[in-house]
Amino acid sequence: MTNFDTIIDRRGTACLKYDFAKERGHAEDALPLWVADMDFSAPAQVLSELSRRVQHGVFGYTDVKEDYADACVQWFRNSFDWAPDPSWLTVTPGVVFALAMSVRAFSDPGDGVMLMSPVYYPFYDVIRDNHRRIVDCPLLETDGHYEIDFALMERLLRFEQPKVFLLCSPHNPVGRVWTEEELSQLGELCRKYHVTVISDEIHCDFALPGHPHTPFLKADPASENNSIICTSASKTFNLAGLQCSNIWISSQTLREKFRHEIAACGYSQPNLMGLVATKSAYETGYEWHQENWAYMQENLLLFREYLAFRLPMLRLIEPEGTYFAWVDCSGLQLSDLELTEFISSDANLWLDGGGIFGGRYGQYQRFTLSSPRQIILQALDQLYAAVQKRFGGASIQGSEELLVPAV
Ligand SMILES: Cc1ncc(COP(=O)(O)O)c(C=O)c1O
Numbered sequence: 001m002t003n004f005d006t007i008i009d010r011r012g013t014a015c016l017k018y019d020f021a022k023e024r025g026h027a028e029d030a031l032p033l034w035v036a037d038m039d040f041s042a043p044a045q046v047l048s049e050l051s052r053r054v055q056h057g058v059f060g061y062t063d064v065k066e067d068y069a070d071a072c073v074q075w076f077r078n079s080f081d082w083a084p085d086p087s088w089l090t091v092t093p094g095v096v097f098a099l100a101m102s103v104r105a106f107s108d109p110g111d112g113v114m115l116m117s118p119v120y121y122p123f124y125d126v127i128r129d130n131h132r133r134i135v136d137c138p139l140l141e142t143d144g145h146y147e148i149d150f151a152l153m154e155r156l157l158r159f160e161q162p163k164v165f166l167l168c169s170p171h172n173p174v175g176r177v178w179t180e181e182e183l184s185q186l187g188e189l190c191r192k193y194h195v196t197v198i199s200d201e202i203h204c205d206f207a208l209p210g211h212p213h214t215p216f217l218k219a220d221p222a223s224e225n226n227s228i229i230c231t232s233a234s235k236t237f238n239l240a241g242l243q244c245s246n247i248w249i250s251s252q253t254l255r256e257k258f259r260h261e262i263a264a265c266g267y268s269q270p271n272l273m274g275l276v277a278t279k280s281a282y283e284t285g286y287e288w289h290q291e292n293w294a295y296m297q298e299n300l301l302l303f304r305e306y307l308a309f310r311l312p313m314l315r316l317i318e319p320e321g322t323y324f325a326w327v328d329c330s331g332l333q334l335s336d337l338e339l340t341e342f343i344s345s346d347a348n349l350w351l352d353g354g355g356i357f358g359g360r361y362g363q364y365q366r367f368t369l370s371s372p373r374q375i376i377l378q379a380l381d382q383l384y385a386a387v388q389k390r391f392g393g394a395s396i397q398g399s400e401e402l403l404v405p406a407v
Contacts, residue, residue, distance in 0.1 A: 001291060027348055030348050036240075037370065038371070043284065050277055062269060062272045071282040072282055079204075080213065091274075095200055095230045097245075098247045098258075099198060100130065101258060103126050105254075106198075106257065109132065110131065112163065114164070114165045116168070118360075119358065121356045123168065126166075136358075141317075146171070146317070148178075157190070164195065165196070166200065168200050169199050169204075170206065170322050173324050173354075175317065175325075176320055186220075187227070188222075196228070197226060199216035199230065203235055205293070208297065215229060217250065225253070228247060229247070229248040230246075232245035232246060233277070237277070296369055303367065311380075312331075315327065315330075324366050326364060327366070340353050340362075346389065346390055347383045349382055353366075
């Protein structure tokens with residue numbers, strides 16, 4: 001059993017999460033729960049595979065062999081009863097890179113690209129920076145539950161005529177795990193209006209009980225000629241710095257266009273260490289992942305109870321998946337700017353403010369719960385202390401009794 005309580009000092013490793021606070025406007029010692037990577041070591045077996053490869057000592061160019069694709073396919077078969085054909089696979093240095101390449105390959109400058117806000121902020125960047133139009137179909141929230149606005153979607157598809165749909169499945173930051181029915185309805189609409197669906201499924205391995213993830217093509221097999229599925233072991237096994245993701249494209253026409261685009265941008269061979277780690281993780285990491293996901297679910301339990309008992313003015317949007325907590329902070333009655341300042345200066349936390357996921361979400365904060373429990377607890381304590389200091393104990397209702405889950 002891996003002990004996920006172990007605190008590994010990441011400072012001084014040039015890690016984005018801790019080591020760039022000052023450059024990004026935070027105190028050097030700000031406690032970071034922002035970027036979506038983990039403070040946990042990758043599985044031991046993956047480390048030893050990487051070491052073995054390092055010992056070999058020669059790091060020349062590499063490419064994808066059959067056994068790599070087979071390891072990936074096997075993971076999806078076991079996890080989702082979905083087996084993409086190995087020939088569909090293209091390895092890229094990241095999912096965001098693949099989103100950008102898809103926008104370039106399947107639309108022209110000036111074309112519309114659809115997304116559903118609030119959404120992972122690089123979705124906006126890859127549209128804007130490639131001179132396409134953002135066609136936003138905002139999610140509808142009712143009592144903390146986000147839903148797709150299919151009526152609006154159809155109107156936008158008809159009148160704005162986007163060429164590409166960037167789907168986040170499961171959805172970062174709101175934590176929805178789209179149902180098979182929702183996905184097939186979305187697929188049907190996109191087929192009707194000739195829109196290519198780019199399904200970013202990087203968080204697919206983090207579905208909470210009762211909310212199974214369905215790969216887009218499994219939910220809507222008829223979309224085989226107008227969809228792409230983007231996956232990576234990077235979130236599941238904390239390998240993001242190794243820059244390796246797996247893009248599955250069933251249509252030969254789309255696959256050729258996509259491969260042509262990445263070649264045109266000068267990318268050819270994948271990262272050697274990324275391939276080694278990904279293959280090893282998919283082949284040997286199942287138990288590690290199960291334990292790790294169970295641990296992070298307990299983090300969520302702690303987070304939920306802490307808010308309920310000590311910070312009841314903060315509203316947790318109940319996730320169905322992902323290791324994020326999307327929190328409505330409007331109960332603090334601060335302006336968007338004051339909230340940002342309060343989180344950063346008063347609580348000395350480094351979070352992702354909701355505004356970057358969509359202009360209307362300035363009252364939200366996203367917490368990433370992929371750290372040892374002690375770190376999550378410390379972040380919550382800092383927030384609680386800041387609230388008490390700013391608003392006084394009187395505004396804090398609820399019990400002081402906190403049910404910290406047994407590890
Ligand atoms: C939805 C989503 N897509 C993509 C990424 C990043 O993927 P990559 O590092 O492979 O570009 C993230 C990271 O947080 C994410 O949440």
